[in-house]
Amino acid sequence: MLELEEVDARYGPIQALHGVSLEVAEGEIVAVLGANGAGKTTTLRAVSGTVRRSGTVRFGGKPLRGGPDGAARRGIAHVPEGRGTFAELTVWENLRLGAYTRRGAMRDDFARMQRYFPWIEERRSQQAGTLSGGEQQMLALARAFMQRPRLLLLDEPSLGLAPLLVTEIFRIIRELNEHEGLTVLVVEQNAHIALQLAASVYVLEVGRVALSGPSAELRQHESIRRSYLGY
Amino acid sequence: MATAISRATATRTKIGTGASLPVVLGILAACLFLAIGSLKSDIFAQQTVAGLAQGAIYASLALALVLIYRATEVINFAQGEMAMATTYIAYQLTLWGLSYWLSFFLSLVIGFALGVVVYGVLIRPVQHRSVIALVIVTVGLFILIDGLVTWKWGADLKFMPAPFGNHVYRAGGVSFAQQDIGVLLVSILSVILLWVLFRFTKLGLAMRAAALRPAAASLVGVRVDWMLAIGWGLAATLGAVAGLMTEPSVFLTPTMMQPILLYAFAAAVLGGLESPAGSVVGGLAIGVFLNLIGQYVGWATSELRLPIAFFVLLVVLLLKPNGLFGRRQVRRV
Numbered sequence: 001m002l003e004l005e006e007v008d009a010r011y012g013p014i015q016a017l018h019g020v021s022l023e024v025a026e027g028e029i030v031a032v033l034g035a036n037g038a039g040k041t042t043t044l045r046a047v048s049g050t051v052r053r054s055g056t057v058r059f060g061g062k063p064l065r066g067g068p069d070g071a072a073r074r075g076i077a078h079v080p081e082g083r084g085t086f087a088e089l090t091v092w093e094n095l096r097l098g099a100y101t102r103r104g105a106m107r108d109d110f111a112r113m114q115r116y117f118p119w120i121e122e123r124r125s126q127q128a129g130t131l132s133g134g135e136q137q138m139l140a141l142a143r144a145f146m147q148r149p150r151l152l153l154l155d156e157p158s159l160g161l162a163p164l165l166v167t168e169i170f171r172i173i174r175e176l177n178e179h180e181g182l183t184v185l186v187v188e189q190n191a192h193i194a195l196q197l198a199a200s201v202y203v204l205e206v207g208r209v210a211l212s213g214p215s216a217e218l219r220q221h222e223s224i225r226r227s228y229l230g231y
Numbered sequence: 232m233a234t235a236i237s238r239a240t241a242t243r244t245k246i247g248t249g250a251s252l253p254v255v256l257g258i259l260a261a262c263l264f265l266a267i268g269s270l271k272s273d274i275f276a277q278q279t280v281a282g283l284a285q286g287a288i289y290a291s292l293a294l295a296l297v298l299i300y301r302a303t304e305v306i307n308f309a310q311g312e313m314a315m316a317t318t319y320i321a322y323q324l325t326l327w328g329l330s331y332w333l334s335f336f337l338s339l340v341i342g343f344a345l346g347v348v349v350y351g352v353l354i355r356p357v358q359h360r361s362v363i364a365l366v367i368v369t370v371g372l373f374i375l376i377d378g379l380v381t382w383k384w385g386a387d388l389k390f391m392p393a394p395f396g397n398h399v400y401r402a403g404g405v406s407f408a409q410q411d412i413g414v415l416l417v418s419i420l421s422v423i424l425l426w427v428l429f430r431f432t433k434l435g436l437a438m439r440a441a442a443l444r445p446a447a448a449s450l451v452g453v454r455v456d457w458m459l460a461i462g463w464g465l466a467a468t469l470g471a472v473a474g475l476m477t478e479p480s481v482f483l484t485p486t487m488m489q490p491i492l493l494y495a496f497a498a499a500v501l502g503g504l505e506s507p508a509g510s511v512v513g514g515l516a517i518g519v520f521l522n523l524i525g526q527y528v529g530w531a532t533s534e535l536r537l538p539i540a541f542f543v544l545l546v547v548l549l550l551k552p553n554g555l556f557g558r559r560q561v562r563r564v
Contacts, residue, residue, distance in 0.1 A: 048450065050446070050449075050450070068446075068449040068450050069449045069450075069452050069453060069454050069455070072449075072450060072451055072452030073452050077450075077451075078450045080446070080447070080450060084444070084446075084447035084450055084451075085447070086440055086443060086444055086447060086448075087444075088443050089436075089439065089440070089443070093436055096433070096436055097436060097437070097440050097448070097451045097453070098451055100433070100437060100451050100452050100453055101451070101452035143451070147451065147452070
């Protein structure tokens with residue numbers, strides 16, 4: 001569904017990605033692992049067009065060009081670093097913005113969304129900036145859900161959250177994948193949880209793909225164990 | 232899980248965006264004062280209504296400034312001149328034989344287009360360069376519009392057909408000029424329409440999102456540039472209303488909007504520069520205040536009005552540096 005072929009990306013004079021190739025099949029969860037500055041976030045940004053990129057990015061067989069608003073209209077929901085919450089707006093307004101590219105009433109989607117995030121209904125009119133970190137991460141997922149995307153890009157959903165909440169968030173991501181058939185490309189520092197969740201994994205090192213494969217295989221891999229899992 | 236989360240944040244308070252309690256109480260007290268005064272004295276009532284009408288004009292232009300400031304962080308020094316230019320366009324349309332109200336609505340549409348073009352051609356290219364560049368662009372636009380209008384229509388006084396009759400309404404012993412009532416209604420109605428657009432429509436929500444968080448807005452599919460252009464267009468439309476509502480009292484000259492713009496700046500700053508509600512309250516307050524001191528304070532002649540207005544503004548800003556409705560800037564160090 002998503003293919004990156006020899007993608008370069010740069011911030012001004014600094015090149016952050018060097019010929020990254022990557023593939024995500026429909027209905028799959030794929031994780032990108034790597035240290036700080038390896039280019040994980042940039043990989044997502046190259047897909048949604050929020051960074052200057054060259055090379056080919058194909059989505060659903062057709063090349064992706066242009067900026068993030070175009071990617072959103074093609075059915076890509078990108079939950080960026082910092083979660084992209086509209087802190088000044090209410091929870092409900094955040095959800096309406098999630099559904100921005102879609103036409104028609106939101107009621108059915110809102111009801112479906114509540115199966116995964118039952119607490120949201122009573123917080124509808126609360127200002128999103130006053131939610132806790134975990135709630136904001138869930139709101140970001142809910143907002144992405146309202147977009148009814150074909151592909152979800154998630155940037156470090158575990159960042160800054162307590163372990164219990166991380167488990168909760170990843171349980172919801174897995175449910176969304178299983179029940180809604182959502183395809184997910186997730187960037188994660190927490191290698192344990194990423195290897196559990198994803199079907200296949202890419203490991204980035206200084207802007208290049210160092211390793212890739214099914215996560216069952218990579219879990220056994222010597223260098224992964226030593227540098228990311230620590231045993 | 233869900234209940235644990237709700238309990239954890241139940242005590243958290245709202246991020247302050249509106250007016251604080253003392254400010255709300257102050258405004259209520261002022262309203263009460265005006266209401267009681269109006270009931271006691273006919274002249275007081277008349278002057279209050281006239282002040283509200285004048286203030287509504289300041290409020291619409293101030294709101295235009297605030298809209299643009301929130302969307303693009305530009306103080307648009309040319310806002311008044313853009314309003315003046317659209318008023319001249321309406322004047323030209325009436326010369327061509329169109330009725331007043333048809334010219335009115337056509338010039339609002341033209342004003343919208345003018346705002347969009349100004350944003351696309353002049354502001355967008357320098358938007359992220361520097362504040363100084365933006366200031367110079369809007370000051371340049373001020374001079375450009377001034378020059379073009381004077382070149383096309385001349386600097387002498389022009390007259391448009393009167394939008395409201397000279398009728399005077401009487402309620403009890405109080406008489407209200409139809410013109411004041413008309414100006415007040417048209418200005419307030421356009422402010423309300425704009426509020427409805429921002430508060431209740433998808434477009435308005437997208438415009439707010441684009442102004443608040445452009446990067447996040449584009450990720451959900453909002454075309455941020457379009458939204459900012461529409462914001463400039465709406466501000467120019469509101470300015471056009473202000474210009475057209477100013478014309479009946481001062482008539483058409485290329486400089487007609489310059490004092491209005493100064494009062495509108497004062498109103499916007501008084502309200503906190505980022506607060507639409509604040510700018511409207513500020514505009515109305517300045518209008519009423521100036522009219523009442525003009526009536527009751529002997530030495531406050533028309534030459535002293537502007538200095539007095541700015542002196543009061545200075546005092547308010549010393550007490551509340553972010554304006555009446557302003558958010559306190561919190562920065563971590």
